[in-house]
Amino acid sequence: MTGGIAPPIEIESVGGGLAFEVNQRSGALPMSCYQCAKCSSGCPVADGSDLKPHQLVRLVQTDQREAVLSSRIIWVCTSCQTCTTRCPQQVDLAGMIDALRGMSLGAGSVPSGIAVPVFNEIFLEAVRERGRIFELALMAKYKLRTKRLFEDAGKAPAMLWKGKLPLSAKRVGGKEEREALFGRAAEGGAQ
């Protein structure tokens, strides 16, 4: 370069394929992270997980696809949005983690013992079927599917007794319309 000032680096155009893919899926800007770790300071689950949020972003920046997609932190995240809210660089970590969950599931990289994807699947099946969640049926289906029949079994009688677990629930009409809506969403809203 001969004299003059170099053009500014377009930060988001740098970075590996993973950072780019996360950006395309979620709009989050992982390459803007400068590792201040404010996200990890406020994260309620950082202590008990395999990676802290700022470490996860670093691995995204350096394109460590397998380490990221098979990490536990993306499934242990409670979606509390503290990281996204406090980030001085406006990196939407919670949005990024949502995108990574989809990618982890797609790649078959969900670590063992994580029940969240099964729960999500049953939950969305119920929404498609009934339009609304009927908690008792949802719990029963989840317990059967995960074979965790007796976990928390002591809670149900207390909830029933207190009227917190109604035995029936309203359905909303329009099941065919909902089925079509889910189908079109799965196709990405294509024309």
Add this chain to the structure above:
Amino acid sequence: MSYTFFPGCSLDGAAKDYHRSTLAVAAKLGLEIPELKDWICCGSTAAHSSDPLLADALPAKSLSAAGGSTVAVACAACYSRLKTANHHIAGDAGLRARVARVVGRDYDGRTPVLHLLEILCRDIGLARVGAAVCRPLSGLKVACYYGCLLVRPAEITNFDDPENPTLMDQLIEAAGATPLAWPHKTECCGASFSITDSSVVIELGNRILAMAQAAGADCIATACPLCQLNLDLRQRDMERKFGCQYNLPVFYFTQLLGLAMGCRPDELSLDSLIVESKALLDAKGIGR
């Protein structure tokens, strides 16, 4: 302003007490909140962590049927999903077109969505709330617990200060009780891990209860079905695991407002709380 109520699935299930006490308080204030016809589930965490387009389309379907009314929401999770969908759809014409194809009708992302706390504090106003109080909750020290999704992310919910919200504190004060200054107003309770890994909820909920107790709270007030359930239903488990005793009733803020406005305990479903509140209320001369 006219409102239409989006109760959300929990208010017909585990949070029926929240539903009932909301309607009781609305009646005392002359606030009309007819239920939005044929609303469907907001999709909750399951949708946004599985399929971003579905997560915007499900709220869009309900919001596009509001017919110009402001949508009033009680559940913090529904509130977050409805407002996030609005934010996405109103800010991205391409996404708006895709959502329209998924839902089958165009929606501009501009139906106003407000939480009950915002409606009572800002639309109805503290003066009118205060005027409806006939049995002030004198001497009751309340830790107002907001949780995550009302306040974060602030640029989407635009609810209140994301680190130190005060809308619920103001209402509790108008009811004659004493809201406490405490640092865990917006810490996370573990949310839907209640089902998939309850050890997370027991760990995180314990931090919240311990801080409320250290601040001198008699009880906790909540504005979210999952926050209430986690702190109430699992409180005994937390006490056992951490070897402490809390015995902190976890009310919906609408139950406390209703008591101050002279509603009967059964109109507020106080009996559905797992941690009993009767001894506390009797000791303070409240309600019954």
